[in-house]
Amino acid sequence: MGAPKKGTNDGSFLYDPCLLQGLDWTSLQGVMSPPITNTAPGEEWLCVRPLQVDDFDKGFISLLSQLTTVGKVSRMDFLRQFLAMEKSGGYYVTVIEDTRHKSIIGAATLVTEFKFIHDGGLRGRLEDVVVNNTYRGKQLGKLIVMTVTLLAKKLGCYKMSLDCKDPLIAFYKSLGYKLEPGNANSMIIRYETEPS
Numbered sequence: 796m797g798a799p800k801k802g803t804n805d806g807s808f809l810y811d812p813c814l815l816q817g818l819d820w821t822s823l824q825g826v827m828s829p830p831i832t833n834t835a836p837g838e839e840w841l842c843v844r845p846l847q848v849d850d851f852d853k854g855f856i857s858l859l860s861q862l863t864t865v866g867k868v869s870r871m872d873f874l875r876q877f878l879a880m881e882k883s884g885g886y887y888v889t890v891i892e893d894t895r896h897k898s899i900i901g902a903a904t905l906v907t908e909f910k911f912i913h914d915g916g917l918r919g920r921l922e923d924v925v926v927n928n929t930y931r932g933k934q935l936g937k938l939i940v941m942t943v944t945l946l947a948k949k950l951g952c953y954k955m956s957l958d959c960k961d962p963l964i965a966f967y968k969s970l971g972y973k974l975e976p977g978n979a980n981s982m983i984i985r986y987e988t989e990p991s
């Protein structure tokens with residue numbers, strides 16, 4: 796099934812699905828074995844596409860709970876955040892659906908940020924990467940990360956960055972992400988109470 800075809804944006808997508816057409820996977824030759832792309836993900840029942848309004852009913856929120864604490868997010872909460880992201884622009888929440896079960900099994904988000912620096916450039920951040928644990932080890936993690944990474948390039952981002960735990964450094968390095976010497980620290984102030 797791959798990605799939704801041109802002209803299928805009926806307004807239910809968070810962003811225009813046409814943006815996922817024509818991503819340049821040539822630099823990834825050898826990284827994926829067998830080679831897969833967002834438009835040819837290896838199984839006809841896999842679909843890589845922007846988040847849709849009815850993905851709450853397809854398990855999107857419970858998938859995120861395999862990444863971190865989600866808390867209580869009702870359908871209304873989901874819809875409110877979806878609409879806020881859509882209105883704001885710059886949120887490219889991208890998912891993999893198993894269309895046999897109408898189930899969201901993978902997700903990653905590209906967030907873009909307008910800058911005055913870098914000639915008034917656009918910066919990308921990779922956020923909230925997760926694959927359902929029963930589907931892991933089948934390259935779907937690589938697929939969803941590279942889909943949004945190539946989308947950032949297509950949108951004209953001058954760089955894309957991410958924060959991750961140490962064990963995942965090798966995973967992201969295999970996809971071309973680098974630790975820059977002297978510039979690989981992640982610092983945080985947390986404003987919320989840590990869950991017990």
Ligand SMILES: CC(=O)SCCNC(=O)CCNC(=O)[C@H](O)C(C)(C)COP(=O)(O)OP(=O)(O)OC[C@H]1O[C@@H](n2cnc3c(N)ncnc32)[C@H](O)[C@@H]1OP(=O)(O)O
Binds near residue numbers: 921925930936960
């Ligand atoms: C920027 C962020 O959002 S960081 C947060 C990342 N997300 C999480 O930690 C949530 C829980 N984990 C997951 O959802 C998944 O394990 C993912 C998304 C990290 C990887 O998904 P998968 O579909 O299993 O990835 P995929 O099949 O493409 O595996 C690629 C490689 O990464 C390695 N890998 C995958 N997960 C991990 C991990 N948790 N720790 C170390 N290595 C890993 C695999 O061994 C594989 O290596 P290989 O190609 O040498 O065999």
